[in-house]
Amino acid sequence: MSLLEVVGVSKQFPGVRALDDVSFTLNAGEVHALVGENGAGKSTLIKVLTGVYRPDGGEVRYQGEAVSFNGPLDAQAAGISTIYQEVNLVPLMSVARNLFLGREPRNAIGLVDVARMNREATDVLSGYGITSDVRRPLGLMPLGAQQMVALARAVMVDAKVVVMDEPTSSLEPREVETLFGVIHRLHERGVGIIYVSHRLDELYRICDRVTILRDGKLVHAGKLEGLQRVELVSHMLGRPVDAGRSFTSFAGEHEAAAAAPVLKATDLSSRHRLNGVSFEVRPGEVVGLGGLLGAGRSETIKAVAGALPLDSGAVEVDGRPLRRPSPVSALRAGIAVQPEDRKAEGIALGLSVRENIALAILPRLATAGVVSERKIDEIVDTFMQRLRIKASSPHQRVGDLSGGNQQKVLLARLLATGPKVLLLDEPTRGIDVGAKAEVQALIDELASEGLGVVLVSSDAEELIEGSDRVVVLRDGAVVGMLRGEEVTTEQLMNVIAVAAS
Template sequence: MTLLEVAGVSKSFPGVRALDDVSFTLRPGEVHALVGENGAGKSTLIKVLTGVYRPDSGELRYRGEPVSFAAPMDAQRAGISTIYQEVNLVPLMSVAQNLFLGREPRNRLGLVDRGRMEREARDILADYGVTTDVRRRLGALPLGAQQMVALARAVMIDAQVVIMDEPTSSLEPREVQTLFGVIRRLHARGIGIVYVSHRMDELYEICDAVTILRDGRLVHTGELAGLERIELVSMMLGREMSPARRQGFTAFAGDHDADDTAPPILAVTGLTSRNRLHDVSFDVRPGEVVGLGGLLGAGRSETIKAIGGAYPIDGGTIRVDGEDLGRPSTVRAVAAGIAVQPEDRKAEGIVAGLSVRDNIALAVLPRMSRLGIVSEARIDAIVQRYMTRLRIKASSPGQLVGDLSGGNQQKVLLARLLATDPKILLLDEPTRGIDVGAKAEVQSLIDELAGEGLGVVLVSSDAEELVEGADRVVVLRDGAVVGHLTGDRVTTEDLMAGIAAAAAPSEDPA
């Protein structure tokens, strides 16, 4: 018997096919992992399941009957609840009010029975390890406790299906085990759970089955226990491994055998941020491209942002040319010669409503002014210089960046970074969302810049791109460095082997 079934569902948006003939089945009492890298289609599938989107084709069946949810509330009334990574409750209301929002217990007069609501809230939350005063404002609780309140609320509506989207991202280890205890109780009650997570240890501890998506397509679905971790990684990344490599992946070692003769231009030591980064250390030498490898959620983007001063850290040091950056901030990072290209160029990089000229000039305006007067001629010269050098295809410097192709938008962002005369480039997914030709151009530019003596840190979800573009690769998992690839070990197979070994239960290499 199936509880929830997706049959041949497709969903497209302008220029993007987010789901392509995807099928998925959830059984009663099953904890089913839904995994894939960025852009795999996980979020779109969840939104189809919960009524946010209607599929273009295919069918959704619930308890054996075809259904079509017009809105998330319809799915919730049917018994499908979702717990999102970002808590979507009301922070200014009390814990009890959030728990019973929309279904408050009432007295004979039809008024909210506050005393009963608070008593029941205390009893319910005790099962979730939350022992706070339920009269407190929800926003005053730690994120982990808020997440537990959201979980309790989702289960309270007599849900038969609970979708958990990265539920442990804000939880402490103790809270994770409490959550797993709750999941096991739901499992015993026959409630089906769709569990989205990038943490493989969690998947193998709590999940019965797995569905793997890549580029909007179904790659694999089946029992998780029969799937080796190295096979899971291979299917997520779209790369096959040789039988010999599959056999030996657990012997991955983290020895760093790079040439240490040249002084590093960037040295990161013990970088730590609560729940996100754990003692991350590596260095970059002039003219070197160092890749950060790992699956989604491994801590690659957080490391980039922390070095660039855009992510809070609790400890560690960052040195540029031997000089301690102190407590990192974006201002100090830029002054020291660090330039960051963010993962999401549209949300965090380019300003689509401004021209090419203005986008490139944004980072250098302070240097181009004297007594508050900006030298337009100097700006024009810099803009023309980088438009020519990076071969930016635009009708003129005055063309809006939002009208350019993805590849040219990426080049404009690179031009802005280079205009600051950086020593170090931190590039987070520099070729995501651009066509093959533009991708090759950007990769070539990165090589040229490294050849001119810049230090480059490269993040890419494309294993082949990372291997081809990096001199060394630092492998991360759950915010910690778990190995290094150097020399002839910088291969796609070794990278996947390193990721899989890192995700396996810790053991001494044979």
């Protein structure tokens, strides 16, 4: 008997059929890959399984019985836990509070036993490689560590089914190995795992079976062993794989024009975060920021964009210094930023595609205080077509789009500002193979048009193949620079290893 089963489920949204007669089966002790392009229906299926959405047709069966959960808490109480790509915890609460939220240990008179909670949290998290003070607010921890806290919380509730949605998107290699160890232990306990990831290496390493969705329909289900990667990608995309371009790498190198730097960062220093970071970016050049989690990559992006207060240092755009660095002055100077966490710091989920794209350029489109609706429509249509944004219309709510299309909407807004420099922090994090290739191709195209690009990626291969030069960081300081033939994964690892020794 299967542990969890979906039978002929359909789900309709305005203008979009998100699921169309989809069936899915999870067995006890199985790691089951759920894959497909963004917009294929993966997130909708998970939300149907966990009670966020009610299906329009079909049914969900859990341990042999038809169920209809009233929400994620109801599903969790039944033994189905979900770890989302975006950490779904409370950043202002302590790490321990988040871990025990809703089930805090209590003393004899019914009050929360804080000492016991902190002690048990420390013991639990040590098994996940987390040695931070559990009394600190969760939001002060790196995203990878927050993800591990979310994982620990999901596993602690004695779940029979664990849904992992892009669980390694914010993790470093060491943390990934810890995660895989946890998955192995869950497998031995008979827990069923639904594993959503765009990283094919992970799928083939840990998953037993695979279900592939495309445009809301089931297109393949079966054992992963024996299914060639080219076949898997072909099922996902609905077309033969383009032999002329890899779906996991950039198309080629960029030749930056022999011109003055479009961006120059000098001695960027911020207490406990950055220590004298300096680098340049020329028109048509992609400069990667490499290093392990916590090396200072995102902090460097924020410093250049005026979002991180500096103790010293300077930023110049086209030879002109940012006198009073701030996000507004940086934007006006031609610096556009795609943040690491698109939902918390980027897009406005409650607004439409049209409103999100136009958000940063409304002042430019106004005459005597009146915004031209025609100009907005022209710009929005242009970028929706150029980035191939899948939406029922420009007026569809961004929160209803897939993760990859949300990312494209954010990129469209940035490009609409006409930037000189594009700062990209994990631009392909959590998006599928097809959408990833499109974003990578777009970065190629933008650089070839003379835009300066700074790229941060936790995927070393993506960083290496997509960059002309790589600035290697550790503990907020530059520890190396890779150029030309030096730009290889092996050289990057060597620089990091030497710096850490």
